[in-house]
Amino acid sequence: MEDTDLIILWGSNAREAHPVMFHHMMKAVRRRGAKLVVVDPRRISGTEFASMYLPVNVGGDVALANAVGHVIVEEGLANTEFIEAATDGFDAYRKTVQNYRPEDVEKLTGVDARLVRQLARLYATSERAILCWTLGITEHHNAVQNVHALINLGLVTGHVGRYGSGLAPLRGQNNVQGGGDMGALPNRLPGFQNLTDPEIRKRFSDAWGVALPAKSGKHQTAMFEAMAAGEMRALYVIGENPIQSEANLHHVRSLFDGLDFLLVQDIFLTPTGERADVVLPATASWAEGMGTVTSSERRVQRMRPALKPPGEARDDLWIVEELAMRLNAPGGWRHRTAEETWDELRSLSPMHRGMSYARLEELGGIQWPCPSEGHPGSPFLHGRLWERPISGMRAPFVVADHEPTAEQVDQDFPFMLTTGRRLAAFNTGVQTRHYAAPRGHHETLEMCSEDMEALGLEQGDVCRISSRRGALEVQVTRSRKVHPGLVFMSLNHPDEVATNLLTLDATDPVAGTAEFKATAVQIERVRAAVPVGHAIREAVDSHHA
Numbered sequence: 001m002e003d004t005d006l007i008i009l010w011g012s013n014a015r016e017a018h019p020v021m022f023h024h025m026m027k028a029v030r031r032r033g034a035k036l037v038v039v040d041p042r043r044i045s046g047t048e049f050a051s052m053y054l055p056v057n058v059g060g061d062v063a064l065a066n067a068v069g070h071v072i073v074e075e076g077l078a079n080t081e082f083i084e085a086a087t088d089g090f091d092a093y094r095k096t097v098q099n100y101r102p103e104d105v106e107k108l109t110g111v112d113a114r115l116v117r118q119l120a121r122l123y124a125t126s127e128r129a130i131l132c133w134t135l136g137i138t139e140h141h142n143a144v145q146n147v148h149a150l151i152n153l154g155l156v157t158g159h160v161g162r163y164g165s166g167l168a169p170l171r172g173q174n175n176v177q178g179g180g181d182m183g184a185l186p187n188r189l190p191g192f193q194n195l196t197d198p199e200i201r202k203r204f205s206d207a208w209g210v211a212l213p214a215k216s217g218k219h220q221t222a223m224f225e226a227m228a229a230g231e232m233r234a235l236y237v238i239g240e241n242p243i244q245s246e247a248n249l250h251h252v253r254s255l256f257d258g259l260d261f262l263l264v265q266d267i268f269l270t271p272t273g274e275r276a277d278v279v280l281p282a283t284a285s286w287a288e289g290m291g292t293v294t295s296s297e298r299r300v301q302r303m304r305p306a307l308k309p310p311g312e313a314r315d316d317l318w319i320v321e322e323l324a325m326r327l328n329a330p331g332g333w334r335h336r337t338a339e340e341t342w343d344e345l346r347s348l349s350p351m352h353r354g355m356s357y358a359r360l361e362e363l364g365g366i367q368w369p370c371p372s373e374g375h376p377g378s379p380f381l382h383g384r385l386w387e388r389p390i391s392g393m394r395a396p397f398v399v400a401d402h403e404p405t406a407e408q409v410d411q412d413f414p415f416m417l418t419t420g421r422r423l424a425a426f427n428t429g430v431q432t433r434h435y436a437a438p439r440g441h442h443e444t445l446e447m448c449s450e451d452m453e454a455l456g457l458e459q460g461d462v463c464r465i466s467s468r469r470g471a472l473e474v475q476v477t478r479s480r481k482v483h484p485g486l487v488f489m490s491l492n493h494p495d496e497v498a499t500n501l502l503t504l505d506a507t508d509p510v511a512g513t514a515e516f517k518a519t520a521v522q523i524e525r526v527r528a529a530v531p532v533g534h535a536i537r538e539a540v541d542s543h544h545a
Contacts, residue, residue, distance in 0.1 A: 002027045004164040006122060006129035010039040010150060011061065011136020015046035016423040018134070018170050021296075022046060035126075037119060039064070040136060041110075041418055042488055043481045052119060055483065057110035058418050058518045059405035061137060064109040064116065065149035066100035066400070071120035072156055073097055078124070079158035086385040087155050089397035096399045108402055124157050128164030134172060135420070139516040141406045143508040148398040155395055161382030171296045173427070174286060178294035181352075181368070182345070186217035191349030207348055210331045221505075221512035227255040234261040238316070239282070243272040244428040244494040247514035248469050248505035265319060270430050271494075280323075282316050283309040289316070291338040292360070294368075298381065300355055301365035317341060405518035406506035413467065413520035415451070415487050419499060425492030433495065443497035445523075446479035446488040460529030465489075467521045470501035475529070487521070 001007070001024045014022040026049065028034035035051040038044060041058045056064050072078050073094055083090050102113035109116070123129055131154060137146045151167060159165040171177050183190040189212075193200045201212050218226060220242075226232035235256075246252045256262065256275055264276040273279050283289055287306045294300050309315070314322075317338065324333040339357050346352050351369035359373065360366060366377040384391045409416050426432045445465060447457070457463060463476050465487075474489065474497045482488050489499045506515045 001025055001130060001168075003032070004028055004034055004128045004130045005032075006035050006037065006126040008037045008039065008119075008123065008129070008131045009044075009046070009050075010131060010133045011138075011146075012132050012134040012170060013040070013042075013044040013046070013136070013420055014132065014134075014170065015044070017172065017421045019423065021170060035122065037122070039119075041483075041486060042420070044420075045423070045481075052115065052122075054111045054115050054119060057108065058416050058486065059140065060109045060111075060402070061140075061146045062142070062149045062400050063100060063105045063402040064111055065146075065153055066097045066402070067102040067105050067109060067111075067113075067116045068120045068123065069093070069097040069153055069156055070100045071102060071117050072124045072153075075121070077121065078156050082158035082385070083156065085388060086390050086394055087397060088394045089399070090156075092399050093152055093156070093397040096401065100402075105402075123153065123159070126159075128162070129157070129159045130164070130166055130168050131159065132168040132170055134170045136517060138169075138511070138513055139419075140513070140518065141504075141506040141508055141515040142403045143513045144510045145400040145403065149400040152397050152400070155397055160395070161380045161385045163380070166380070166382075168296070175293040177296060177298065178292065178300075181294050181300075181349075186219050186222075189348075190345055191351045193349070204348060207344070208331045219512040221507045221514070224252065224255055227258065230258075233259060234263070235259055236263045236265070237272055237276075238265045239267075241266075241270040241272045241428045241430055243270070243275060244498070244500065245491065246505070247500055247503040247516055249498060249500045250470055251505065252500075265316065266430075267313070268430050270428075280319050281311065281313040282319060283313045288313075291317070292342060295365075298367045298378070299365040300352070300360060300368065302357065302360050406515050407468070407504055407518060407520040409485065409520050413522050415485060415521050415523055417465070417467070417487050417489065417502060417519040417521045418517045419489055419491055419503065419519075422490045422492055425490070427492065428494050429492050433493065443474060443490060443493040443499070444477040445474045446482050447476050447523075448480070448482050448484055448486075449478055450484045451487070452476065452478060455523060455525060457525055458529060462526045462529075463523050464526050465502065465521050465523050467502040467504070467519050469504070472497060472499075472501055473526055476523075487523070491516070 007025050007028060014025065025036065029036050029049055036049055037052045038047045038050045039054045039056055041056055043053065047053050102116035106113055131150060133150055137150065140146055154160045154167045160167055187195050189195055189200065189204055195201060195216055196214060201214065205212050223232060242252060243256060262276045263278050264273040265280040265282050266273055267282055267285050269279065286303065288309050289303060290305055291303055292300050293303050318335060321333055321335050342357065346355060350371050354370040354372045354375045355366050356373065367379055370377045385395055445463065457476050459478050461476050462473055464471055464473050491499050494500065502521060503519050504515045507513060
């Protein structure tokens, strides 16, 4: 990141959501003169350091990415050598982006065609370029299409698998990557191995002494659907706070109220835990656990406890093992050390096989895949694409077409609400809301001056913001970060302002992610300004009341 020539932040408020990573980006910008480009509906924090800012409309990312691809192909800037040697499906991609001439899709994208052409030329001609994205791309009902559209840009330019050039989805929480690596996905086993592959499944079944199901499980959205249908009657929640974090909270809370049994395992008594029949106090805090974590760059590192767990809190691994033993679960469960568990993983996951604790210690972490004890790890996940001939499968272009947001603004709901994170808080505030912060712990509605004047709002006034699912009251603040028709709130303070009462639970059919970033709302003044920080209670939509 520090040695690249161009960094594109697309739907990623890195300065507030990934401040450490943003610090490395600033080293490239300030020390080496790298260019920073921001693509976001909101003029996010950090835009002041950017060479270019493209104010894409909420939901316009596929159209914009395809318009950038149109220019790259049209002007002969595509990396044809790389495309021919290492990719498949380029002809279909070329035909698709032909329909996305920047001047023709300005209304969809919200971006001046001249800026689109400028970005395309800059990205295609930079020797090294990194394209980063986060929840601004993935929290949509067409999240997978959004991601494919950005991956296509990396492929058409050859900005993948090389030092200083790559595609970088920045992970939003510590060890999210590690969770996926360990098989915390409904269709994968540890090491991202396909659950439906009979040979792979047999290897795990033999090792664990239990027959594994051949059918993929359910992701979180599918679980909610099963709860609504009465097919899922009990739930085990580990380190998650869905009562506050999920979209369309009225609906989610009704699903939890309908369960026969709820078990929660966490380091704090979250609002989800307050609804539980049983709570298991865990030591999931990074400072209390033993094991490994995996960073956004796939680097597996050792972790050791710096603190003793409080009270009767127990290690997560111990709790799961103890529960399995008391349930007489098959497979020979027993209490094991973190290293014993890791060695079992290495015996079953080829991409982790060469990562013994001793090697992780010696090398300060290793990037997977690392298939053997003598292997140094893999700094570039897709470096194989530059081998001639390449090893393994070619990288596919996947056609993505523009889809409108699931909700559109109209006369009744004339504003588009988008959501995100703020620097002083973390997710639903479970780990941050009980501590003093320089910027305080209150949520406000960001609105531009033009819209405030049109509604007769003053700085600090309390307004009622309503969607088709619910309503709440919140103070309004004047902001230069949003343009007319767009408003912004975070999800960080749900105890005071439950933003997810408003958000839409339309979900991506593949990933199951909800459309947190696009909610049509109406706004009206309730009362004059009150001192910032006063408790602002949510008002419940009369339909749900």
